Amino acid sequence: MEIQKLTVDDFEPAMALSEYAFQVVMSEEQTEKRRSQFDSQDIWGVFEEGQLGAKLHIIPFQTYIHGRSFEMGGIAGVATWPEYRRKGWVAGLLKHALEEMNRKKQSISFLHPFSFAFYRRYGWETYVEFKRYKVPTAHLPAKKATPGTIRRGDPGLSILKEVYSAYAERYNGTLIRDDARWENSVLTNGASQKAVYYDEAGKAQGYVLYEVKERKFTIREIIYLNEEARQGLWTFIANHDSMIEEVTLQAPASDMLAFQLDNPRIQQEIIPFFMARIVSVEQFISQYPFASPDSPVQINLQVEDAHAPWNEGVWQLNVAMNGTASIWKTSEPVAKDQTVKVDIQALTAMMMGYRRPTEMAQIGRVEGPNGAIKALEQAIPDRETYLLDFF
Template sequence: MPVRDLTAEDFVSYRTLASGAFGGGVDPASPTAPRDFSAGQIPLGIDASALPGGPRGVIAAGARIRRDQVALGGGVARCGGIAGLAVHPAYRGEGLFGTLLAAVIARCHAEGMELSMLYPSNPSIYRRYGYQVVARGRSLLVPLVDLQRIPAVPGRRLVPVTAESMPRLRRLYHQLTSGDNLMLRREPPLFPVAVPAHPWSALLLEDDAGTAQGYVSWTRRTDAADGPGLEVHELLGRTRADRQALLRSLGSWSTVTERVRIRLRTEDPVLDVLPGGGARPDPSPEPLVMMRVIDTAATLRARRAPAALDGTFELVVQDATVPAGTCRAAGTFLVSVQHGTITVTETDEQAGAAAPVLGTCRLDIHSASLLLVGGRTLADARRLGLRADADPAAESFLDALLAGPRPSVLDAF
């Protein structure tokens, strides 16, 4: 079952497959529908004609790899975002899913991507191929009456976000998320430089000198019924006071709606400034985020190490979920950290690393995918039943190296 790159000639067939699998969207045959894949994506597929009795012009299985970038430990990593992976109903249960996903992983490796990410509806089928749940989307329902009690913050003003000020918002977003783990960089061509389409709206928070200190973005819902009438996509501020000022601005919506749904990052600092006790978790299903390490050495090199951390240890990663050579997650690595820089050398496990100073850490692919994206410890991995064995000194060192906020992934402004 050969996997090949899809072209514009395959677009309608692929979109027919994807809309049949996931529902919704524009009729692929409509004259107003797109006729080619979006820039910044790598479409792959398997022709039905390559299968016994399969017709021509039908895509039996297909997927798209997004050329994303994510914040990682103070650095930036390339990430293959997997989207629209579908198998035609006629060919399900015949191994096409595994063949295609293995080819996707191999292509991510060939493209120099350190990581791969996806949003699964069924995580178990992806876990077989080394993906691990690392984050969950979270939203909070907040009564607007609570936000009205927040006092005004001196030295701050709100201004509408326009096409002219959108580049300022984007720069501010990069600054405020650079220390996070896995927040998308949202770079073109996957993310347009223009203001997102109506009904998206946003406000910048400025100080008296006109310097941007935070922003809040939202969509007003007119079909909310008993649900929240305002969907807040992001609320980011440099300081606690900035976040208070932005929350206070949301209270002004109380004349037209009663509640707001606020989308949160993992361990979001907004939680620390919410007043009152009326907020409650959104009962809707939480979207999952799964990650897979594609290249262990490159993932570590993409990070920045704490400035005071110096040492060397051996890291062994085992991966039996894909054929050898599919990617470079598995191996034995000598990891050295000095003056904030991480140096990684692949070694021969049989010979052993040259004098690992602190000892050895042994991870399976799932614990590697959980840990190397930051914010978790080897003890966390063991509590999940993943393999994460280490000499005590090496474990403490790796935990310190990968410390930071737990991963968060928000897909758009």
């Protein structure tokens, strides 16, 4: 198996493979847009007799975790021609991608799986889900007067960025968006209409990106920083009641929209969304902002990671009283009754905040003494995961 980094000369065969594997036909405009973005991604391929047989993209992103920026490698565009499948080529590409991300200090990786079970084999684990609503017009929130104002139209990118950033850093796993992300992704699909809520002081506190078509109000993105902005935006949406029959949107899994309706019997779905994987235990945990304990915490972590051998082994984690951590791999024997045993998938789910150590222990995904698991529970801050983007 020969793995090579793709260059602009490989754009056409890479596009042909993507169109076949994902069953899409790109327009000329879409193709040229992909061509312009080709160099910004690390794209690796497996070749046989000079022909591209499989490929994988690593897109450089940054993500918020407890309000801190982490370098993240986004895995996308994984595809193989059918005649080359079942040869272990994707497994080889994923292992190579882990080595590349580790080398580039991308300590965490996200991907959108075609199969959760498949990517779990290589260390990724579910880290986020969202709630999808379909709200009939008759069930929309009651209209309420608010002291601020709604302004419909293009507010300028700086306004949207400011509101989004303030919102996104409240969650774990949201993307830190640069201008290119806004212009090439967020504002292109389903976001032809925009409305911003401003408070009495004239400061933007929320926005909605949406489309109204065929009597459906489709929300691409709705963000509010406080309850006043939420009420103002939903009143704006409800004022379309003569034009629409339903509103569709997605929200964090903990969202309370149904509870706040006069009639909460609306369609709701919980959708498992993206997976995450710690690429480097040492890099990730060294940067991680733990909760500030009453006294220093020391925990031994026995990590299993078959596909990233630099993570495999026993790590000594020390959390200082200010929440900063140091971690190093130890070759010294450690007592089993002082060690938490965890695979990389479970460790990722816990560190991202998607699952808590105590509940992971209850279902057998974490093993160790109660005292050590409780210490880990107290050390990891509680924060919900969310992701508004797709790649």
